[in-house]
Amino acid sequence: xxxxxxxxxxxxxxxxxxxxxxxxxxxxxxxxxxxxxxxxxxxxxxxxxxxxxxxxxxxxxxxxxxxxxxxxxxxxxxxxxxxxxxxxxxxxxxxxxxxxxxxxxxxxxxxxxxxxxxxxxxxxxxxxxxxxxxxxxxxxxxxxxxxxxxxxxxxxxxxxxxxxxxxxxxxxxxxxxxxxxxxxxxxxxxxxxxxxxxxxxxxxxxxxxxxxxxxxxxxxxxxxxxxxxxxxxxxxxxxxxxxxxxxxxxxxxxxxxxxxxxxxxxxxxxxxxxxxxxxxxxxxxxxxxxxxxxxxxxxxxxxxxxxxxxxxxxxxxxxxxxxxxxxxxxxxxxxxxxxxxxxxxxxxxxxxxxxxxxxxxxxxxxxxxxxxxxxxxxxxxxxxxxxxxxxxxxxxxxxxxxxxxxxxxxxxxxxxxxxxxxxxxxxxxxxxxxxxxxxxxxxxxxxxxxxxxxxxxxxxxxxxxxxxxxx
Numbered sequence: 203x204x205x206x207x208x209x210x211x212x213x214x215x216x217x218x219x220x221x222x223x224x225x226x227x228x229x230x231x232x233x234x235x236x237x238x239x240x241x242x243x244x245x246x247x248x249x250x251x252x253x254x255x256x257x258x259x260x261x262x263x264x265x266x267x268x269x270x271x272x273x274x275x276x277x278x279x280x281x282x283x284x285x286x287x288x289x290x291x292x293x294x295x296x297x298x299x300x301x302x303x304x305x306x307x308x309x310x311x312x313x314x315x316x317x318x319x320x321x322x323x324x325x326x327x328x329x330x331x332x333x334x335x336x337x338x339x340x341x342x343x344x345x346x347x348x349x350x351x352x353x354x355x356x357x358x359x360x361x362x363x364x365x366x367x368x369x370x371x372x373x374x375x376x377x378x379x380x381x382x383x384x385x386x387x388x389x390x391x392x393x394x395x396x397x398x399x400x401x402x403x404x405x406x407x408x409x410x411x412x413x414x415x416x417x418x419x420x421x422x423x424x425x426x427x428x429x430x431x432x433x434x435x436x437x438x439x440x441x442x443x444x445x446x447x448x449x450x451x452x453x454x455x456x457x458x459x460x461x462x463x464x465x466x467x468x469x470x471x472x473x474x475x476x477x478x479x480x481x482x483x484x485x486x487x488x489x490x491x492x493x494x495x496x497x498x499x500x501x502x503x504x505x506x507x508x509x510x511x512x513x514x515x516x517x518x519x520x521x522x523x524x525x526x527x528x529x530x531x532x533x534x535x536x537x538x539x540x541x542x543x544x545x546x547x548x549x550x551x552x553x554x555x556x557x558x559x560x561x562x563x564x565x566x567x568x569x570x571x572x573x574x575x576x577x578x579x580x581x582x583x584x585x586x587x588x589x590x591x592x593x594x595x596x597x598x599x600x601x602x603x604x605x606x607x608x609x610x611x612x613x614x615x616x617x618x619x620x621x622x623x624x625x626x627x628x629x630x631x632x633x634x635x636x637x638x639x640x641x642x643x644x645x646x647x648x649x650x651x652x653x654x655x656x657x658x659x660x661x662x663x664x665x666x667x668x669x670x671x672x673x
Contacts, residue, residue, distance in 0.1 A: 207313070209235045211542060212327050212341035214319035214487065217245020218528040219519030220347030221303050223535030228310035230543035235339055236312060237319035237329050242300040243307065245349050247528045253299050254374045255394055256559055257292040262401040263561045271598050283402060285379060292374065315339070320488045321346075324514045343514055343542055346487065346494075346502055347535070350480035350520035355386065360447040366454040366473055367447060370395060373475050379403045380472035384456050386444050388415035390558050392477030393431070397560045399473075400436055407437045407469060409444055409458055416558065420570040420619045422605060427564055427621050430601055439469075447474055482521045497523070508538045530554050553636045557626035562602050565629035568617030568636055571607060580610040584642060584666025586658050588622045590673045593653040599623035604662035606632070606642050613641035613667050624655050631659055642666035 210232035213220045221243055224234045242249060268281040307314050315337075317329040327339045352369040354360060364372045373395045381404060385396040388410030400406040408415070415431075415438065416424040428438060439458065445466065446457035454474040459466040482501040489496060494510045495503045502510060502517040509516055518538055519531030533554070537547030558564040574581045584606040588594040602622030608615050618632035635645050646663035650656050661670040 206338045206340055207235065208340040209233045209313070210341065211235075211343045211345060211539075212237065212319075212339050213345040213347055214321075214327065215245060215347035215349055215519075215521075216240075216243040216303065216314070217347060217349045217519065217531065218247050219349070219531030219535045220245065220345070221306070221535075222532040223345055223347065223518065223539050224312050225306055225310050226536045226539035227542060228312050230539060230545070232539070232543060234310075234312045235315055235341070236307070237315050237317060237327060237339070239316070239318045241316065243303040243314065244300045246351075248299045248303065249296060250371045250374060252528055254292045254296050255370070255391075255398070257295040258288065258374060258398045259394060259559050259561075261288045261291055262398045266401040266561070274598060283379070285377075285402070289375065318486060320486060321492050321494075321515065322488060323492065324512055341514075343516060345508075345535075345538060346484075346489075346510075346515065346517040346521055347519050347531070348483045348487065348521050349531075350526055351483045352476070353479045353481040355444055355447065355476060355478050358444060358446060360476065362476070363449070366449055366452075368473060368475050370475070370477055373399075373473075373477075376473065381405065382453075382471035382473075383407070384409060384454075384469055384471040384474045385477055386447065386456060386474065387477040387479065388412070388438065388440070389417060389477065389479065390556075392475065394559055395475060395477065396436065397431070397434070400434065401561075404473075405435065405437075407439065407471070409439045409442050409456060409469070411441070411443055411461060413441045413461075415440070416564065418570070419556070419564065419566055420605065420617070421572055423564060423566065423619045423621055426602070427558075427560075430562065430621070431560070447476065480520065480526055484521060507541055508534060524551060525554060525556065527554065527556065550637060553633050555626075555629045555633050557629065559626060562599065562622045563620075563625035565620045565625035566618070567629055567633045568615070569607060570617060570619070574607060574616060579616070581607050581616060582610050582613075582642075582666055583607060584662045584664070584670075586661035586665055586670050586673055588655070588658055590661075591653075591655060591658045593655050594623065594658070596653070597623065599655075604628075604658045606662050606666040608642045608666050613643055614639060615642055615645070615663075615666075618659075618662075620659070622655070622658070628656055628659055631656060643668075 216238040317331045379402045383404045385392040385408045396406045441461045442458040444458045453472045455470045518534035520526045533549045540547030555567040587603045589600040605619045607617040642663040650660045
């Protein structure tokens with residue numbers, strides 16, 4: 203057993219929440235160690251999630267653009283797919299990012315320890331290497347940042363074989379383009395990865411339990427977005443409860459029945475991607491023995507300062523309540539580090555953007571129209587289509603719209619929803635506005651450069667408190 207090491211803060215997990223918390227804490231003068239079971243830092247997000255999927259989304263989008271948009275722009279080309287090269291681009295992107303985190307750890311004098319962390323007592327973390335060697339870390343504070351894992355389908359036994367029945371982890375590394383793919387789950391992960399393989403040639407069918415895709419997003423957005431994906435060739439089976447997933451011949455089959463009742467049906471495909479969400483990962487952490495409470499969904503319970511019921515033990519990111527988003531975890535990591543250093547860290551959960559990186563993109567921040575109705579809030583709506591935007595026309599990206607929701611009495615912006623090219627970048631204009639309690643008039647009276655896609659954001663703001671100019 204190695205000698206015991208002592209730190210101000212020991213973080214278990216090096217995903218976006220863990221590594222950002224570590225860097226911020228080190229910047230504020232704390233001694234920090236990070237325990238990571240993978241050989242590389244970055245957690246699910248950098249290794250098999252956000253980063254590799256976005257590399258494939260961009261590459262497949264460029265492939266589709268070359269096929270469908272280039273002729274209209276006066277460009278003659280006959281693109282062919284080199285899937286190994288596309289996957290190599292993905293791997294190179296991942297390596298650059300995980301190496302970047304390792305560099306930042308070194309730069310900020312953070313001690314990185316490879317192994318599985320287990321909390322043995324308040325202030326004590328035991329680390330076990332893959333070879334079975336152990337060492338103990340002592341800490342004034344411990345942060346659980348172990349993230350989440352693939353959830354599977356509740357009540358439906360299935361086995362991932364990595365080739366025909368796959369999770370998102372496997373779907374970023376398929377060696378060939380399947381002719382047919384079934385995606386179980388019409389949420390962000392399923393639609394993103396389904397669109398990747400759909401653009402590369404697969405016939406994609408989405409089976410979703412709810413009667414709409416992108417469940418929690420604004421209904422206006424999900425309805426229009428589904429139509430856009432349908433025009434791209436994606437098929438949908440909504441209100442469908444999956445009762446079985448199994449291999450079948452050289453592929454796999456999915457059995458489902460209508461949620462409202464009816465006969466069971468079966469679909470077969472070369473590949474079935476199960477993308478029904480994620481669950482908090484706490485296996486092997488020793489939480490029960492130490493007395494750390496978890497909720498009915500297995501998430502670590504925390505107070506408004508990220509503290510568990512056990513003094514000195516904290517938790518952030520996917521392992522706690524709230525949206526499972528990398529940037530939410532990052533903000534929590536920064537806030538926790540600030541609090542541990544004696545500052546006043548804070549996260550505004552009302553202003554956390556969400557983005558679907560499909561083509562076109564979908565982005566949202568704040569409340570949906572359905573949430574405002576349920577809360578009895580009187581509001582005004584302002585919308586503007588990209589079809590009336592000059593830059594969008596020039597780039598052949600006229601699909602979609604911008605939608606603002608503002609308090610009827612005060613005009614304070616309560617939510618913004620965008621479907622369109624570059625939505626994930628434009629949404630931050632609304633996020634900054636909302637962070638400062640701004641109104642639609644504040645944005646509408648702010649000069650925007652012409653011609654830009656962002657002018658549609660301004661026009662939607664104008665439509666909220668007055669009238670748009672170009673519609």
